[in-house]
Amino acid sequence: MNGLIQVVGGAVVDSLAEPSMLLVARRSAPEQLAGLWEFPGGKVEPGEEPKAALARELLEELGVGVRLGAELASQVPGGWPLNPRASMRVWFAEITHGEPQPLEDHDDLRWVRLDNHSAVLDLPWIPADFPIVRALLDAVAVKAESTLP
Numbered sequence: 001m002n003g004l005i006q007v008v009g010g011a012v013v014d015s016l017a018e019p020s021m022l023l024v025a026r027r028s029a030p031e032q033l034a035g036l037w038e039f040p041g042g043k044v045e046p047g048e049e050p051k052a053a054l055a056r057e058l059l060e061e062l063g064v065g066v067r068l069g070a071e072l073a074s075q076v077p078g079g080w081p082l083n084p085r086a087s088m089r090v091w092f093a094e095i096t097h098g099e100p101q102p103l104e105d106h107d108d109l110r111w112v113r114l115d116n117h118s119a120v121l122d123l124p125w126i127p128a129d130f131p132i133v134r135a136l137l138d139a140v141a142v143k144a145e146s147t148l149p
């Protein structure tokens, strides 16, 4: 353990095999983060596996069951740095049951097209998320290119 708070986030896409849309969530609290967009997710509880924590958070926050895909790996061991106290690991996820709704912590959800990078990056994300969003867009673009005929 490195003493950092471990956060897990879901890059929820329409299809793990052929991702074209990303589900983004707008925080409703706390005050300094309200109105900013993020990856739905939350803190890993003591003794909990990170992927189990992510599945739990997505069920609590969005009311959906998910199948998790690959991790969006960070250069930094332990995940993407969020602030001096917390880092976040992010996995791709596909909804297997339920219709996503902003049940907890969010006041809006939106599906955004992954091929429109500027539209995705124009959203007011939590500032710490921008490197993660850029890496995500790059990862999806590389995959799309590699599957061209």
Ligand SMILES: Nc1nc2c([nH]c(=O)n2[C@H]2C[C@H](O)[C@@H](COP(=O)(O)OP(=O)(O)OP(=O)(O)O)O2)c(=O)[nH]1
Pocket: 007, 008, 009, 033, 037, 038, 039, 040, 041, 042, 043, 044, 082, 086, 088, 105, 126, 128, 129
């Ligand atoms: N879920 C999520 N949290 C993020 C992102 N980016 C970012 O800086 N954070 C920060 C905000 C919070 O300080 C922390 C996550 O805490 P949280 O409030 O979502 O966790 P939680 O659902 O377990 O809530 P709680 O039990 O602490 O109330 O990580 C992101 O993309 N997704």
